Amino acid sequence: HIDVMDNHYVPNLSFGPMVIQALRNKIPPDVFFDVHLMVQPVDNIALSCIDAGAQLVSFHLDACTHVHRTIHLLKSKGIKVGLAFNPAQSLEGLEWVLADLDLVLLMMVNPGFGGQTLISSVLPKIQRVRQMIDNLQKPIRIQVDGGIYRENIYLPQQAGADTFVVGSGIFKQPSYHQAIHQLRQELLNHPY
Secondary structure: OEEEEEEEOOOEEEHHHHHHHHHHHHHHOOOOEEEEEOOOHHHHHHEEEEEEHHEEEEEHHHOOOHHHHHHHHHHHOOOOEEEEEEOOOOOOHHHHHHHOOOOEEOOOOOOOOOOOOHHHHHHHHHHHHHHHHHHHHHOOOOEEEEEEEEEEOHHHHHHHEEEEEOOHHHHOOOHHHHHHHHHHHHHHHHHO
């Protein structure tokens, strides 16, 4: 999971397509590159990330003027596409494009900075998206991002999430390997 931030859509600035390309050249091709764009506008940077090696690109609904067109532009490049929602953002509009998506990314924090606390009011939103996907009967993933630690990873899982982006819950631990093992154990201990 690679966060691309532009200091416009979110207040932070991170790397972009050139770093993704450098990583792609150094990392084995079987490693999946999931790129989360926190940028505005979306299309040009998304295409550059795809050219650099992204295999899934998620972008924020409110960062894009023509969501349907952008989804199909990115899909025409042979990649998977996700649509992201901030914690206080309505799911209005999702029903019109859900069938075209591979993933719905629900932010559990306000995007742009690591180390934040999970916003629990997003949990009912996860349940709503799970219900929408189940009604469609399509293999669309629900990814959650932000504020996820060993102590709370089961909450979004029980709400219906199946893909978890964990930053500080791994990188602020003394052993990355042990932290990942503990996160997986928590998911097994609290099955959906």
